Amino acid sequence: MARKGSYGDGDEVSKMKNKRQLESILLVFIFVSSSIVIVVPLTAPKARGQIVHDSGSAQAEDGIWPFDIDGDADGIVHWNPNEDHWIEENYTVESGYTLDIPAMNFMGNPSTANEITFRGRGHKIEVWGTLLTHTNSLMPRLWTAFLDGDGTGWEGIIFRPGGAGNIQDCLFSGAKRAVRYFPAPLPGPGGSIMLEPGIYRSHFMDIEEYGVEVSGAEGYTNVELCYFDQSTNPRGRGLQVIRGNLDIKNSMFISHGDDEPQLYIWDSIVHAEEVTFTGAGRSGSLVRIREKSNGTVLTQCKFQTGAPGDHYIWTQGCTPLIDNCTFETKDGQLSVIAEEKYIGPSHPILRNASSMLPGNDDAPFDNSTINATGASSVTLQWYMHVNVKNPLGHPIENAPVWVKNRTGDPAEPPSKITDSKGWALWFLITELIQYNDSRAIFNPFNVSALNHSVKGYADPEPTMNLSKAVYVMVPFNVIPNSPPSVWVYTPSGIQSGNITLDFVLEDFDKGDDGNMSISVEYSTDGTSWDEAIAGPGSDLEHLFNDTLYHFVWDSKADLGSILNTTVYIRITPADRAGNGTKNQTGNFTVDNKPPELISGPTVDVTNVTATIQWTVNESADASVWYGLDGSLTNYATGNSGSTLQSVALTDLQPGRRYTYTVNSMDQYGNEYTSSIYIFETKVHIQLYKGWNMISVPPFITDPSLESVLISISGQYDAVQWYDPADGKDPWKHNRPGKPFGNDLDIIETRMGLWIHMTEDATLIPDQIVPDPDYSEFISLVNGWNLVGYPSVTSLDVADALDTVPYDMVLTYDAPTGQWLRYDPGTGSGDLSQMELGHGYYIHATFDFPWEVTYV
Numbered sequence: 001m002a003r004k005g006s007y008g009d010g011d012e013v014s015k016m017k018n019k020r021q022l023e024s025i026l027l028v029f030i031f032v033s034s035s036i037v038i039v040v041p042l043t044a045p046k047a048r049g050q051i052v053h054d055s056g057s058a059q060a061e062d063g064i065w066p067f068d069i070d071g072d073a074d075g076i077v078h079w080n081p082n083e084d085h086w087i088e089e090n091y092t093v094e095s096g097y098t099l100d101i102p103a104m105n106f107m108g109n110p111s112t113a114n115e116i117t118f119r120g121r122g123h124k125i126e127v128w129g130t131l132l133t134h135t136n137s138l139m140p141r142l143w144t145a146f147l148d149g150d151g152t153g154w155e156g157i158i159f160r161p162g163g164a165g166n167i168q169d170c171l172f173s174g175a176k177r178a179v180r181y182f183p184a185p186l187p188g189p190g191g192s193i194m195l196e197p198g199i200y201r202s203h204f205m206d207i208e209e210y211g212v213e214v215s216g217a218e219g220y221t222n223v224e225l226c227y228f229d230q231s232t233n234p235r236g237r238g239l240q241v242i243r244g245n246l247d248i249k250n251s252m253f254i255s256h257g258d259d260e261p262q263l264y265i266w267d268s269i270v271h272a273e274e275v276t277f278t279g280a281g282r283s284g285s286l287v288r289i290r291e292k293s294n295g296t297v298l299t300q301c302k303f304q305t306g307a308p309g310d311h312y313i314w315t316q317g318c319t320p321l322i323d324n325c326t327f328e329t330k331d332g333q334l335s336v337i338a339e340e341k342y343i344g345p346s347h348p349i350l351r352n353a354s355s356m357l358p359g360n361d362d363a364p365f366d367n368s369t370i371n372a373t374g375a376s377s378v379t380l381q382w383y384m385h386v387n388v389k390n391p392l393g394h395p396i397e398n399a400p401v402w403v404k405n406r407t408g409d410p411a412e413p414p415s416k417i418t419d420s421k422g423w424a425l426w427f428l429i430t431e432l433i434q435y436n437d438s439r440a441i442f443n444p445f446n447v448s449a450l451n452h453s454v455k456g457y458a459d460p461e462p463t464m465n466l467s468k469a470v471y472v473m474v475p476f477n478v479i480p481n482s483p484p485s486v487w488v489y490t491p492s493g494i495q496s497g498n499i500t501l502d503f504v505l506e507d508f509d510k511g512d513d514g515n516m517s518i519s520v521e522y523s524t525d526g527t528s529w530d531e532a533i534a535g536p537g538s539d540l541e542h543l544f545n546d547t548l549y550h551f552v553w554d555s556k557a558d559l560g561s562i563l564n565t566t567v568y569i570r571i572t573p574a575d576r577a578g579n580g581t582k583n584q585t586g587n588f589t590v591d592n593k594p595p596e597l598i599s600g601p602t603v604d605v606t607n608v609t610a611t612i613q614w615t616v617n618e619s620a621d622a623s624v625w626y627g628l629d630g631s632l633t634n635y636a637t638g639n640s641g642s643t644l645q646s647v648a649l650t651d652l653q654p655g656r657r658y659t660y661t662v663n664s665m666d667q668y669g670n671e672y673t674s675s676i677y678i679f680e681t682k683v684h685i686q687l688y689k690g691w692n693m694i695s696v697p698p699f700i701t702d703p704s705l706e707s708v709l710i711s712i713s714g715q716y717d718a719v720q721w722y723d724p725a726d727g728k729d730p731w732k733h734n735r736p737g738k739p740f741g742n743d744l745d746i747i748e749t750r751m752g753l754w755i756h757m758t759e760d761a762t763l764i765p766d767q768i769v770p771d772p773d774y775s776e777f778i779s780l781v782n783g784w785n786l787v788g789y790p791s792v793t794s795l796d797v798a799d800a801l802d803t804v805p806y807d808m809v810l811t812y813d814a815p816t817g818q819w820l821r822y823d824p825g826t827g828s829g830d831l832s833q834m835e836l837g838h839g840y841y842i843h844a845t846f847d848f849p850w851e852v853t854y855v
Helices: 012-018 555-559
Strands: 025-032 035-043 050-053 076-078 085-087 091-093 098-101 116-118 124-127 130-133 144-148 156-159 164-168 170-173 177-181 193-200 203-205 210-215 222-224 227-229 237-242 245-249 252-254 263-266 269-273 276-278 287-289 297-299 302-304 311-316 321-323 334-339 349-351 369-372 378-389 401-404 425-433 446-451 454-457 469-473 485-488 498-506 517-523 548-554 563-575 588-591 597-605 610-628 634-637 642-649 657-665 671-673 677-680 685-687 690-694 716-722 731-734 753-757 761-763 775-780 783-788 806-813 818-822 839-844 848-853
Touching: 124 130, 156 164, 227 237, 237 252, 263 269, 485 563, 498 563, 517 548, 517 555, 548 555, 548 563, 555 563, 597 657, 597 677, 634 642, 642 657, 685 690, 690 806, 690 839, 716 783, 753 783, 775 783
Parallel strands: 076 098, 085 116, 091 124, 098 130, 116 144, 124 156, 130 164, 144 170, 156 177, 164 193, 170 203, 177 210, 193 222, 203 227, 210 237, 222 245, 227 252, 237 263, 245 269, 252 276, 263 287, 269 297, 276 302, 287 311, 297 321, 311 334, 321 349, 334 369, 349 378, 378 469
Antiparallel strands: 025 035, 050 085, 378 425, 401 446, 446 454, 454 469, 485 498, 498 548, 517 563, 563 588, 597 610, 610 634, 610 642, 610 657, 657 671, 657 677, 685 761, 690 753, 716 731, 716 753, 775 848, 783 839, 806 818, 806 839
């Protein structure tokens, strides 16, 4: 499994002799149930390199047994863990293939162990595909060893761009370079890939240049439980990170004793946690952090056994954070160098550093040298725990803390530590070191706690590099805390509903910020007080000093829907010292009373509109909720700012019953809502001069002809109806003013009528609107029937007569003077719908009761 056509070092004869190429085509079958679905050809994997195994002589590995042990040609070359492997030439893992290296059971004796040994300087394993190493789960102390066979220095394992792999439970020794992860050819993605668990539980010993280089690698970039020992090999780095990101955990670096660092960082972000760096008593740096590495953090690391005059951390043009680390600074060990070069100054931050020397926990940097060249600086930070107590040992919870003389300048004024309360808090103390090759001898500084005008002091005075608790004693007779006061503002104008009241708390000692609260009461006479109910958005607790807050009073919940002209609000402030002095508003008016109905409502209704009017006792905005048959789903607004309320409803349905409520809202949001009322829209039937074919809606209040047609009295001169049940005289007539011969006196909704108009007019029958589910039965006889359509729902003719046996429908269109017809046999005709108010000729094919539902 390797790059095709690539070989290691050696003459061409040797290369040709050892070249053995296999181009096998494998068929992989994928089965679903018992059927073959896909056939995929695969080329057998190739691995190139001169290999010597215990089982045979030197040969060029090509992916055939014994290297692919299971013989399945699956693209993975498996090395046998029970024999040695001698690499005579470069070994390349080609893109698309995997080299699988198991735990080799290395026990430390090359002559008898199972390991991987390189012969010849510069030989290497190049990975363009994937290289996997494994741990031995049964015997985790066993290692896969990569060794130098002839002392000439091999080139290690190189992960090329796109190549991927991990290094776990491996031992590297005697290499020029051990493991390298390379970046993409151009800046950006596409570099080598570190697979989980990254570089894990591995040793790198006596490497000539560097044990591991991580340069632009992607994936699971992690180094954990690793050991970098350069103690016997000078001028070799343990780990270098260039233009990448890396996490380092629970590992150890041992110096080799020259200027080369064991951890080298450049243009990278590295997080190192619980890592030990030891100088082994030799001179030389341990960590070097160069430019463009500002996000680098070293936390809970140890720096130990350095040499006199040497340094642990060397920074160039960057601002790393060294957090909670421990330093062994005996014999003048140089702790930190902040160097300014052409790339700019350095500004490392050392936070909460400590010493590992017994008895020196308070002085990790005393008498040690910090070098800050040019504009560079080193910032030292510690956390200090301040306890303020009285002489009896009782804590005083309200005593702001002050610090003086941090720089050694007697004229320096005291500086207050922000938001200090004087109990169980950590405070950040900062010292800026900005000089060259100077000993850091820190001045004592004063810590005091001010309680009103009385101060207590820490004794003895602490030094700058303090990491323990400081105890400040304050005289016993000082009052430790006092409750706050409150300013509350009277609202202006008439108030209603949820009323917002502004207030400000003042705490003289300013020691309870964030711990103050209020309680609120109301009164309608200034004498009797009750608890006020808080509305949404009220500020009640966790309040601060000198801050504008709001209490929202739900006045309707407390006062009800009334008008009250004498209302007061009183606020009581409190903190941990107890309740402060109450303060109250002046008198203000609360109007929660809604408008009152004086008259109405009345409704002026047509077939499609209704105007509703009523009167209230104060100016208000009018609105109506309304809907069909008991619902209130529609909303309409009317006039505003008047006592006469009026709302116009439009787009109503003719001949329907509507329910409604009227609403009046005053300027304060108080609203009157009436009980539910009912109105009914009319049915308007438009008539034209001449003959018209019509019908009337059901539930006419008076069915006599004169009453039904009273709205058009004097505008018609003849009415006719065809009664098929009267075989002798089916036509019934009524002519106004005719002294005899009138036999049509009653009009019913089932009838279709001919009416002759002397002029255009609108017929408005006086109707009681029936329930929506009311049905009318019309008896059809075999032959022609002149009938009405007693429904407010217009339907296609075929749908309206879907149960009726008929073969023709006719109606007369008065505006055009044309007959309209519908033929159910062909589904054709110029009559499309049946509508309320029209009359129709229906030719039934046999007697049939036709049911028509009103809605």
